[in-house]
Amino acid sequence: MENADDHLLLWDYAHIRLADIRHLRLEAGGRLDSYSFPAAGFVYMSGAAAAFRLNGQMHTAKRFHILHSGKGARLAIDWVKDELDCYFIFYKSSLALSAGPGIRRLLERSSPFQKDYDFVPDAPVTLLLQVREMHRKWQGAGRLERIQIKGLLYQFIYEAERQRQLTGAGAGRPDLVEQAVHYIRECYGQPITLSSISEHLNYSAVYVAKQFKKKTGSSLIDYLIRTRIEKAKELLHTEASLQEVAAGVGYPDLSYFIRIFKKTTGLTPGGYKALALENAQGSDHPTIRLRLSNAAMAVPGYIVDENHYQYNRKGDSSMYRNTKISMGAAMLLCLVIMLSACSGANSPVNSAGTGATPAAPASQTQTAKPAAESNAASTRIYTDSQGHEVEIPANPQRIVLQGNSIGDLLALGVQPVGVDRRFIEGSVYLNKEQNPAEDIGFPTNLEKLISLEPDLTMMGYALDKQYEEISKVSPTITFDQNMPLTERLPLIGDIVGKKAEAEALLAGYKTKAEAMWAGLHAQGKLAEGETAVVMIYYWDKTMYLMKTGGISDLVYQAQGYNMTDEVKAIEPPEGAPFIEISPELMHEMLIGDHLFVLYPTNSDAENSFNELLQTALWSSLPAVKSGKVTFIDSMWNYDDMLTSGMLLEEFPKMLEK
Template sequence: MLWDYAHIRLIDIRHMLFKAGDKLTSYRFPAAGFLYMVRGNVVFRLNGNKHAAERFHILHSGKGGQLDIDWVREEMEFYFIFYKASLSLTSGSGVRRLFERNSPFQKQYEFAPNAPVALLSQVKEMHRKWLDSSSLERIQIKAMLYQFVYEVERQRQAYGVYPVKPDLVEQAVRYIREYYSQPITLSSIAEQLNYSVAYVAKQFKSKTGTSLIDFLIRTRIDKAQELLLNTDASLQEVAAGVGYTDLSYFIRIFKKTTGVTPGNFKSLALGSAKGSDRPKIRLRLSNAGWAEPSYIVNDHDNHYQYRRKGDLPMVRNTNMSMGAAMLLCLVLMLSACSSGNSPVNSVNAGPSPVSSVQTETSPPDSAANSKSTRVYKDSQGHEVDIPERPQRIVLQGNSIGDLLALGIQPVGVDRRFIEESVYLDKETTPAQDIGFPTNLELVLDLEPDLTMLGYVMDKQYEEVSKISPTVVFDQSKPLSERLPVIGEIVGKKAEAEQLLSEYNRKAENMWSGLHQEGKLAEGETAVVLIYYWNKTMYLMKTGGIPALLYQPQGYKMSEAVKEIEPAEGAPYIEVSPELMHKMLIGDHLFVIYPANADAENSFNELMKTALWSSLPAVKSGKVTFVETKWNYDDMLTSSMLLDEFPKLLAK
């Protein structure tokens, strides 16, 4: 999907020749790109992983990937194709989150294509046209690049034909381990291996002692456990990544196999890890006060993250028709072994930091409230009959903390925004993970009486509105504007205004205290930098931490920073080390960072440079480091940050 939304710019096409005995040491990809080997015999390493390749070999790496060619056995001819992918300013936040978390442009892989001739012809023609300076030719090259990518991806996904025919059972095992994330049945494997179903089943059972399907399930569950422990993927992404498109079925089969739900498995494993001598991941900063991060599994960021190595398979948006969705749900209900919705995650209930609004479970008049309706006009002009007090809300977007602060426990959410939050324990009843892109079949199964869309993709509104009353709101608005809208939608406008009033009063008290204690001078300026594991940096002016800093009684934004805007066609304000002195203008510097080893290592390298040491805020010791989990502006996070912020300044 991201290939559709992204702006792709071809940077360079190079034709290269290496003689026998030549080497290439620590070559870094200047951009995402392909290496297509036409002829030769070579041993190479991609980010330390050793491979041997002959003619017609393809490898792909994201920007910064390290390539080492240890030994060219015979003359090697190859092409480099470099490109840059970016999102437009008009891209929705959901697309941006997908770009941050699961970018295909950073993936690293290598393989020998089964049908290399078509690829070779495309590459040669692209290179020929690239050497032509005509702008018209360059337009055609871009179209050819998409054709090349399609052919590479098609062959890569179809790759799996082994040059030597192995033992039947070994072949079946290898097939399962390689394609466990794809739809697999006993019949499909038998067809792939050119044997009868009965023969494959008998041979597999005889040699392994288990059925092929049981082995497939065990393989998928083992992979799911790895993803749950070692990645920040949501349950929907994990399920899809191991071959289960139905989240409810995945949860049932996981529990049947392991004895616990996926959420309980992750909670228990993390609890055990925290009690052991597992090292805490933290930044070691020597020249400025910093916030000690608590250990978190999720290492992706709020708004601007480029996904690290080890990408998960993209969740597929099937665009199933409503009729097909209804039929599927009917079949699932008839075949289900148990009733009710399985919890998506296990969390312990805790007191809300916003004390004035109590959690609302099932009030005595809930039935009457849910039946009474009113007409609401949403941000896109839809006039919708919605319940006065909806009881079963599904939310698409990142405003979960707003609903929880209002005492609303939604039945369905995109759990990525729960799992990486500072309020993990604020759900009394964990909501079902509707995934991203939103799984409409799951939404249908939840039977919502109201669906709230913080953003809309394609013709999604028409599809969702067939399931339940659906309203669209702008989740990108600041808290002071967004919370009253959400409060009005859920029938709690007065409570929303009360929360904002208490928040503003609490913020004024916090800022007054900081001024009185001498921790904040009148007119003191601040600038916010968000830093990433791959050494990319961005200047932040709105949302998250800046939304707190630039409150009336807080820090000021310097006039120089006010004038800085993103480059044309760029979604964010990128900062290079050479431009730090021209862009990071403020008395106090706030650095937002992800708590992971990659960010630590790369940031420590930056801190050793003269450019960093000579920054005014660094020289004066006014640098504060904040984990990305605080970089949200929902009501729960914002309220908790008021308590945390003075502690950050004191460190």
């Protein structure tokens, strides 16, 4: 009969050396014929249900399973329901020289290193993370990494044995939410999303989000943010730099860390540290009490500045370095933090810098046909840009939009309930602060999407696996937000049941645009055949020539300016409306009769641009010499219907400045 204490004693006296780590993935219906263990080892199974035999004994696995056997053991996997990942962890053991005769006799009677056993882990994610980390580091590991892997192996053995004993004692298994909380507390320093946690737990993201909210009253991402800020507060009492603190709690973007720290605590990181030091003065042994707030906090959108537009280098990046703590205390705190972690906008329309893949080429057809007769009055079947046939409301009332086509919906009289608010805050819309649409962030916060309960989600672009996740929340269609306004607006109008209104808007726009150009010609502000170049300039001194999209779509209309041969010849990357040029090429590329310069109105951009204005190259440009340079705030560089309509009113005024 197994004596757990004896086995633990032998583990304690043993030297364990990792021999190999292997990963095997079996697809649905796959099998593994009899496989012989080259050394004692564990097998961690993660994924689908499976039937396997260990040394001839039949077993079944569901989702997560661990087995152990000695050298020469034979494992056969006879059947896999779905995709199954198997991690083989082989090790070699030997008793320490300090082991006395009694220990050696105990090993001869009952060796834990040769024993067959299997169990369902109590907290499977903890072990899965350890296994994956070992496997990742084992690939091409050097001598230094081997030392770390040895430590990880001992952690895995400890955790596996601990969970096996709990299982044997009949301890209750942690529920889904407890496992998610444990995952966050262990791995807050790593990139974490709702999708990644759900994948580790083998549940859908929608189900995890709902269960977490139901049990805790807070969203999973809110809890993650609070955990990271809690850990950041601890690290702020060390000599770590602010950048090191931010990276250590999962925020490699320092400016974003400062913003979210202030949003969560009301203080900048430096301000928090200064206040803590002030409170600690006068005490020989100050204690900083860290308490996790139970107050619900809104999740800020993840601001990814797709084309530098909202870049802000200002912020609290200084650290107070007059703190004195003992070396022992500092080392202890750092060790605790290390062990608790897992080792570990505005942009032009049709921007190429989003990192997103357009939903489909603009030429792809999208059609709608009647749904079943029972639902014909309220729903219909729509075929989107990626070929999905989706049953959508005939007149959707709660639309969530992923993308930059917000102005198209607003122009059609459709108020979405959720959008990426960067495209509102960086727009020229009137009363934009009062727009009630809630922020879904970037990338789209799936929990926020769920809470909005949309009856239709429109995706102007799709990141990896997004459609699969979002379509579980609501009817979801994709469209290409990079299509020209004349093609995109009727398509969006068709989706939301306002195709006639869309066509009427475009007809009105065309009439007003023709009248505007006729007026400019009549006033002598635009000569027949006059050429123009549209340029974007950023704070980091990069410049681009625009060929399509935004301001260019207006400037190069048939009655407007002509495109220069140099601009006609450029070929921007696929899906992009512009191409980068170097300052040295200004005299070759910026040679139109008129020059339109777009730049963000912030101090960094202005200072950088003022430097350009002082150069000889700039002064030699034809448009500069003739005084035909028009500076335009980059907020106008959208081609949505709302902005385009407003631009017709403003463009003549811009030419007068």
